[in-house]
Amino acid sequence: MPATSLRYDSTTNYSPVVMAVAMLALALGCGYVLAVGELTGLYVALSLICVVAVLFDFRAGAVLLVLMLPMSASALFPHSMMGITGLNPLNLLLLATVGSYVLHGRLQRAGPVLDKPLVWLYIVPIAFAGVVGMRHVSEIPAVFYEIDALTYATARQYLLATVVKPMVIVAIAMMAGAAAARSQKPERFILPIALSVWLIGLIHIGFVISQGPSLATLASADERGFYTPLGMHANDLGRLHLFAFALLLFVWAESKRPGMRLFLLLTLVVLSTALVLTFSRAAIAGAILVGALFVTWKFNARTLSLAVIAIVLVVLLGADVIYSRMTLGFDEGANAVTAGRIQGLWLPLLPEVLKSPLWGSGLDSIKWSYPMQIEALRPTSHPHNAYLQTLLDMGIIGLALLLAYYAKVWKGFRALGSNAWLTPEMRGLFQGATAALLAFFATGLVGSSLRPEAESAYLWLAIGLLYGVRGRRPAS
Numbered sequence: 001m002p003a004t005s006l007r008y009d010s011t012t013n014y015s016p017v018v019m020a021v022a023m024l025a026l027a028l029g030c031g032y033v034l035a036v037g038e039l040t041g042l043y044v045a046l047s048l049i050c051v052v053a054v055l056f057d058f059r060a061g062a063v064l065l066v067l068m069l070p071m072s073a074s075a076l077f078p079h080s081m082m083g084i085t086g087l088n089p090l091n092l093l094l095l096a097t098v099g100s101y102v103l104h105g106r107l108q109r110a111g112p113v114l115d116k117p118l119v120w121l122y123i124v125p126i127a128f129a130g131v132v133g134m135r136h137v138s139e140i141p142a143v144f145y146e147i148d149a150l151t152y153a154t155a156r157q158y159l160l161a162t163v164v165k166p167m168v169i170v171a172i173a174m175m176a177g178a179a180a181a182r183s184q185k186p187e188r189f190i191l192p193i194a195l196s197v198w199l200i201g202l203i204h205i206g207f208v209i210s211q212g213p214s215l216a217t218l219a220s221a222d223e224r225g226f227y228t229p230l231g232m233h234a235n236d237l238g239r240l241h242l243f244a245f246a247l248l249l250f251v252w253a254e255s256k257r258p259g260m261r262l263f264l265l266l267t268l269v270v271l272s273t274a275l276v277l278t279f280s281r282a283a284i285a286g287a288i289l290v291g292a293l294f295v296t297w298k299f300n301a302r303t304l305s306l307a308v309i310a311i312v313l314v315v316l317l318g319a320d321v322i323y324s325r326m327t328l329g330f331d332e333g334a335n336a337v338t339a340g341r342i343q344g345l346w347l348p349l350l351p352e353v354l355k356s357p358l359w360g361s362g363l364d365s366i367k368w369s370y371p372m373q374i375e376a377l378r379p380t381s382h383p384h385n386a387y388l389q390t391l392l393d394m395g396i397i398g399l400a401l402l403l404a405y406y407a408k409v410w411k412g413f414r415a416l417g418s419n420a421w422l423t424p425e426m427r428g429l430f431q432g433a434t435a436a437l438l439a440f441f442a443t444g445l446v447g448s449s450l451r452p453e454a455e456s457a458y459l460w461l462a463i464g465l466l467y468g469v470r471g472r473r474p475a476s
Contacts, residue, residue, distance in 0.1 A: 050064055050089075050093055050096075051092065051093065051096040054093065054096040054097050054100050055096060055099070055100050055103075056100075057100070058097050058098075058100035058101040058104065058175070058178070058179065059179040059182060059183065061093055061094075061096055061097030061100060061175065062097060062175045062176045062178070062179035062180075063179070063189070063192050064093055065090070065093060065094060065097060065172045065175060065176065066172075066176055066189065066192040066193060066196060066461060067192050067195060067196050067199070068089065068090050068093070068196075069090070069169065069172050069196070069457045069461070070196045070197070070199070070200050070240060070244070070454075070457045070458065071196065071199060071200055071203075072088075072090045072454065072457075073231060073232055073236075073454030073455075073457075074200070074203070074230055074231045074232060075229060075230055075231030075232075076203065076230065076231070077089075077090070077231075090168070090172075091168065094168060094171060094172060094175070097175050098171070098175065101175065101178060114174060115467065117404075117405055117408050118170075118405065118467075120401075121401045121402070121404050121405035121408070122170075122401070122402060122405045123167065123170070125394060125397070125398045125401045125402065126163060126166075126167075126363070126394070126398075126451055127163050128359070128398075129359070129360055129362055129363045129393050129394045129398060130158075130159050130162050130163035130362070130363050131159070131362075132359065132360065132361065132362040132363075133158065133162065133361070133362020133363045133364060133365060133393070134155040134158055134159060134362070135155070135362075136361065136362055136365065136368045137152070137153075137154065137155050137158045139368035139373070140367045140368050141367070141368075141372060141373060141375075141379070143375075143379050144367060144379055144381075147379060149379060149381060150367075158364075162363040162364055163363070166451055166452040166453065167452065169452040169453075169454070169456075169457060169460050170452055170460065172460075172461075172464070173460040173461055173463055173464030174464055174467065175464070176189060176461055176464040176465060176468065177463075177464035177465055177466070177467040177468030177469075177471065178468060178471075179468065180464075180465050180468030180469060180472075181467075181468040181469070181471040181472050185423075186426060186465065186468060186469055186472075187423045187425040187426045187429075189465060190248075190251055190425055190429060193244070193247065193248070193458065193461060194248060194263065194264065194267050196244075197241075197244050197248065197267055197270065197271055198267065198270060200240070200241075200274075201241070201270040201271055201273075201274040202270065203230070204227075204230070204237065204241075204274045204277065205270070205273060205274055205277065207227070207229070207230055208277050211226075213226070215318040215321045216321055218277060218279050219279040219321045219322070219324065219325040221328060221339065227278070232454070232455075234278045234279065234280050235278070235280045235282060235283065235447055236453075236454065236455040237274075237278050237280070237455075238275055238278035238279075238280030238282065238283025238284070239280070239282065239283050239286070239443060239447075239448060239455040239456070240454070240455045240456075240457065240458070241271050241274050241275040241278065241283065242275060242283045242286045242287055242290070242436075242439055242443070243436045243439070243440070243455075243456060243457075243458040243459045244271055244458040245268065245271045245272065245275060245287060245290065246290045246432045246433070246435045246436035246439060247429055247432040247433060247436060247458055247462060248264055248267055248268060248271065248432065249268060249290065249291075249294055249306075249432055249435075250294065250298070250428040250429065250431040250432030250435065251264060251425050251428035251429050251432060252264035252265060252268060252306075252428070253294070253298045253303065253428055254424040254425060254427055254428030254431070255424060255425050255428065256424055260425070265306075265309075268306070269309070272287075272310060275287060276314065276322065279321075279322070279325050281325060281326055281328070281446075282443040282446050282447055282448075283443065284322070284325075284326060285326070285442070285443070286439035286442060286443045287439075289435075289438065289439050289442055290435045290436070290438075290439050291307070291310065293435045293438065294435065295307065297431070338446065341384050341385070341446065344377070344378075345377065345380070345383050345384055345385075346383065346385060346388060348371040348376055348377060349366065349369060349371060349377075349383050349388065349392065350388075351370075352365070352366075352369045352370065352371070352392055353388075353391050353392060353395075356395055357395055357396055358395045358396055358397050359394065359395040359397055359398060360390075360391065360392060360393045360394040360395035360398055361392060361393065362393060363393050363394075363451075364381060364393065365392050365393050366380065366381065366382065366383055366389070366392060367381060369392070382447070382449070384446060384447050385444070385445060385446065385447070386444030386445070386447065386448045386449050386450050387399065387444060387445070387450070389449055389450075390402060390449075390450050390451075399450075402450045402451075403450075406437065406441075406450070409437065409463055409466065410434065410437055412466045412470065413430045413431075413433045413434040413437060413462070413466065414430075414434055416430040416466060416469060416470070417430040417431040417433075417434055422469065426465075426469065429462065429465065430462070430466065432462075433459070433462035433463075433466070436458070436459050436462065437459065440456065440459055
């Protein structure tokens with residue numbers, strides 16, 4: 001049977017059960033909406049409507065999750081409903097999607113949702129490090145609670161925040177992959193990815209316009225918290241845009257459809273504008289790396305035209321300000337270039353690696369590290385280096401396992417990026433994912449994390465689609 005003939009038949013023996021559950025949920029939801037009213041009621045009503053649709057076809061939930069995931073870290077997104085923290089539209093929709101997938105058990109024949117490398121090289125080591133860190137929660141200095149920098153106070157809450165919550169990103173990616181495996185045209189998932197870019201990009205640009213800061217103010221080292229009202233740091237927001245930019249740039253280059261190319265070109269303009277407005281040096285440097293790879297791999301007239309558009313955009317946004325931001329500290333030494341990270345974080349934390357060099361001291365171990373205990377460091381939750389963070393938290397073994405997993409992902413991206421049986425758009429997506437992964441490794445030197453984070457949402461969606469495309473049945 002050809003791979004493209006895979007179809008989803010929602011007519012199963014569970015249909016009466018699904019209908020009953022849907023009607024019950026809708027009735028309860030309507031009653032709650034009448035009781036609480038206002039915005040909370042709206043969120044509950046919309047969530048329940050989406051859940052009803054998902055119970056009939058889990059792929060509808062996968063598409064909605066793709067749309068919602070990049071926005072989920074924003075302060076504009078509801079993080080609780082009915083007074084229950086963690087009960088939010090994203091988690092509710094994910095539970096419904098997974099439930100629908102399990103309910104229609106034959107969908108699992110399309111390919112595994114979780115493969116062994118993901119489980120044993122990635123999920124298990126992170127979970128183990130979380131268990132190791134549980135016994136250290138009581139050692140966290142009180143200053144973290146005083147400045148409201150923690151979302152947990154007990155060992156159970158710690159495990160939920162450091163292990164379970166990040167794995168929601170992985171679960172959403174796997175659901176997207178499972179849906180792609182059951183879709184006649186998995187390239188259709190590019191559209192919700194692009195639409196989510198417009199959503200977060202226009203909110204970002206609109207926020208800047210409403211606040212009206214000068215470019216010099218945005219570029220200032222003292223304004224890194226400018227986007228706090230949106231719920232994200234400038235560097236995190238920059239990386240989110242960066243990985244989406246890498247994916248869609250290569251899709252645009254490979255697409256043969258004029259309408260799709262125009263839509264993606266406009267999307268890239270929005271993305272580039274939003275990325276530059278973060279003035280995140282890591283994100284801009286990552287975009288330059290992606291651009292260099294793009295020119296190297298795809299040099300032609302179309303590539304040249306996009307390069308010209310990018311240069312014009314940079315000039316319009318303020319080349320002088322961007323140059324000043326990117327060269328900050330160049331005449332003051334390496335420590336100044338890293339914004340004080342070398343002397344202020346990395347060197348004081350290096351001895352901590354020796355405390356437990358093989359398996360680390362547990363997730364978020366910087367919070368109970370010796371330099372933090374004696375107040376030699378300012379209260380911070382991250383060493384601003386993904387590799388140092390992994391060594392501190394998971395040790396040499398954990399770092400090796402996570403890098404081994406990403407190496408397998410890299411090979412998968414490379415293989416599908418040159419697969420002649422895929423559509424041009426899907427090949428472009430995986431070529432862009434290859435470039436995004438390189439940018440992920442590069443920007444990890446000054447921040448981010450090798451563990452699932454909101455800023456790497458688009459990279460994880462690409463990983464999910466990697467599993468989905470590989471899980472499709474080969475032609476007989």
